[in-house]
Amino acid sequence: MSPRGVAIPDLRERLFAAAERVVARDGAAGLTSRAVTAEADCAKGVLHTHFASLDEFVAELVLDRFARSARQAEQLQARVGQATVTANLQEVVLALLKALPPAVVGLAMTRPAAAAHTREGFQAGAPAFDAIQHAFTAYLEAEQGGGRLPAGADAATIALALVGTSHHLLMTRVPGGGEDLQAATGRLLAVLLGNTPPSAL
Structure with missing residues (x-):
């Protein structure tokens, strides 16, 4: 155990990661402050x-994971012209879905105080789906400019559809469910990018 009075590097992330492990192992009911600190x-x-x-x-855990996903979406600009459009978008969508386990999202939405604090964070400008949508749109427009x-x-509509579906998957997944997120997002992108040149897919 970390000794008292000694600063712990990256404490927030250490606690957040511990909370995710607790929820994955014990379910939402197992998440207590003592369980988190013991795990961390x-x-x-x-x-x-x-x-x-x-x-x-x-x-704060939920806000942090959204911010992380938004930063990853913004990095799509550096991948314009590389790999394929499908692969680049799918990587970010899957990262978003994996960054927020269903049980954690459920906790944030079903605990009134947590839900209120999350809304306040978004209202204060914390990155959320709108930031990810903007990043997707900018990336797609750049790929469009490159042919x-x-x-x-x-x-913009492709980005909206992709973010809307991501939101749906995020909010409706069942913890421990067997859905194949890669297959689902792959099918969606095949429809949304149906007229894209094969070499870019």
Whole structure:
């Protein structure tokens, strides 16, 4: 266990990762502040030293994972002209879906205080689906400019459909369910990018 009074590098991420492991192993009911700190190998009170409540902690976890996904979506610009349009988009969508386990999303949505704190974060400008949608649109428009997406394709609508489906999958997945997310997103992209030149798919 980390000794008292010693700063713990990357404490937030350490606690967030521990919470995800607890939820994956014990379900939403198993997520307590003590379970998180025990999993993170930290002193019992360290979570409440940095977060006002478990609800605030859960909300901050969700906000952090959305921000991480938005940053990854923004990095699509560096991949314009590389690999394939499908592969580049699918990588970001799958990362988003994997970054937010269903049980964690459920906690943030079903605990009123956590849901309120999450909404406040989004209202204050924390990245969410709109930031990811904007990044998808910018990426698709760049690929369009390079000829890897047809000139007549509606980049903004493709981005909206992709983000909307991602939202649906994120909110409706069953913890431990056997759905093949890669296959599902692959089929969606095949439809959305149906007129894209084969070499860019």
